[in-house]
Amino acid sequence: MTNSLVVGVDAGATSTRVAVHALDGTRVGYARAGAGNPTAHGLAKAVGAIAEALGQALGSHDGSRVVASLAGVAGTVEALKPELAKVWGEHGITVGPRVTGDVPIAYVAGSPAPEGALLLSGTGAVAARISGFQLAAIADGLGWLLGDEGSGFWIGREAARAAVAALDRRTAEDPTGGAPEGAAGGAATGMLVELVVEHFLGAERGPTPRKDADRVVRLAQADHMRLAALSALVSRAAAEGDPLALDIVRRAAGHLVATVRRVHVSGPVVLAGSVLTSEGPVREAVRELLGDVTVTTAQDGAGAAAWLAARALLDPREAEELHPRFVGP
Numbered sequence: 001m002t003n004s005l006v007v008g009v010d011a012g013a014t015s016t017r018v019a020v021h022a023l024d025g026t027r028v029g030y031a032r033a034g035a036g037n038p039t040a041h042g043l044a045k046a047v048g049a050i051a052e053a054l055g056q057a058l059g060s061h062d063g064s065r066v067v068a069s070l071a072g073v074a075g076t077v078e079a080l081k082p083e084l085a086k087v088w089g090e091h092g093i094t095v096g097p098r099v100t101g102d103v104p105i106a107y108v109a110g111s112p113a114p115e116g117a118l119l120l121s122g123t124g125a126v127a128a129r130i131s132g133f134q135l136a137a138i139a140d141g142l143g144w145l146l147g148d149e150g151s152g153f154w155i156g157r158e159a160a161r162a163a164v165a166a167l168d169r170r171t172a173e174d175p176t177g178g179a180p181e182g183a184a185g186g187a188a189t190g191m192l193v194e195l196v197v198e199h200f201l202g203a204e205r206g207p208t209p210r211k212d213a214d215r216v217v218r219l220a221q222a223d224h225m226r227l228a229a230l231s232a233l234v235s236r237a238a239a240e241g242d243p244l245a246l247d248i249v250r251r252a253a254g255h256l257v258a259t260v261r262r263v264h265v266s267g268p269v270v271l272a273g274s275v276l277t278s279e280g281p282v283r284e285a286v287r288e289l290l291g292d293v294t295v296t297t298a299q300d301g302a303g304a305a306a307w308l309a310a311r312a313l314l315d316p317r318e319a320e321e322l323h324p325r326f327v328g329p
Helices: 043-058 080-090 102-108 152-173 191-201 209-222 224-239 243-261 281-289 301-311 316-327
Strands: 005-011 016-022 027-033 066-073 098-100 115-121 125-131 134-140 269-272 295-297
Touching (some): 005 043, 005 102, 016 043, 016 301, 027 043, 043 080, 066 301, 080 098, 098 102, 102 115, 102 125, 102 134, 102 269, 115 243, 125 243, 152 191, 152 209, 152 224, 191 209, 191 224, 224 281, 243 281
Parallel strands (some): 005 066, 066 098, 115 269, 269 295
Antiparallel strands (some): 016 027, 115 125, 125 134
16 A cells, blocks of 8 residues: 555635645645635535645546545535545545544644544634544534634624724713824724724724724624734734733633633643634633643644544554644645
8 A cells, every 4th residue: 555645625614725645644735725615605616626626636646546535624514425426536536535524624633632622713713522533522613693702703803892992982081082192083092992993994083082983883894704803903912911902812712711621521622723823812821721731733634634534544553653744734
């Protein structure tokens, strides 16, 4: 089996990645394509994205060399598996991929241990217990409107909430809008408030802080996903000691750790998602709150899927040793 290959797929709501590896972990192909979530974008679009990435990742490699495949797909549906089997067959791969959800893949991207937990905070937030590399329990992940506490969206919404409240209070204190010269919207505010107002309004400010608050509210309501972008501004302001930002960071980390503690039983906690894989105050606070729990960081999901595909063909100890070669950069 020295000439054998394995294929891993990590398909999500924004992009699809496919990795092709030899059984010794050597990466021989890698490609990205568009969104691969069939629930969010439709079956045809998801299959098309996965097919595009698979073709590019395989390149000139003979598909008959592929001995195992695994596709981790966000929003996976039953109809996806036979469609992917057709795509695999078109490339000369005799057996279609095993299809699973994206949560176990995100966990394996950070650990080869069969038992542990995933804590993900990106635009949304979810925690999961993993047992035998399968999803065993889940917490939160309830969406931006009613859940996802500690997510990038949640952090951004709290920043916008704090900013408009500060502007509203300033108007109540001085209805004429008078304030120290140079203050945004005629009101003296902290760093985070300034950053939020600038994000929404740029240099164009109203005659009073209340007018600015009203405009921020209208813009946020018109496109609520703009709130997630404020997460980076919270990190920036917290690094400078802004009290509003520091409070949001503290509460976000508290929510995330409380969520993962609901499902974590043993093994490592793998951090995933842009909020927790990027160096910053939320990641730092979460790691501190987790105390003596072993914490690792998710790396490449497509490589993780390829490792899971290869694992059944390898000695368990060898598979664990090769894990970094599959998921690393």
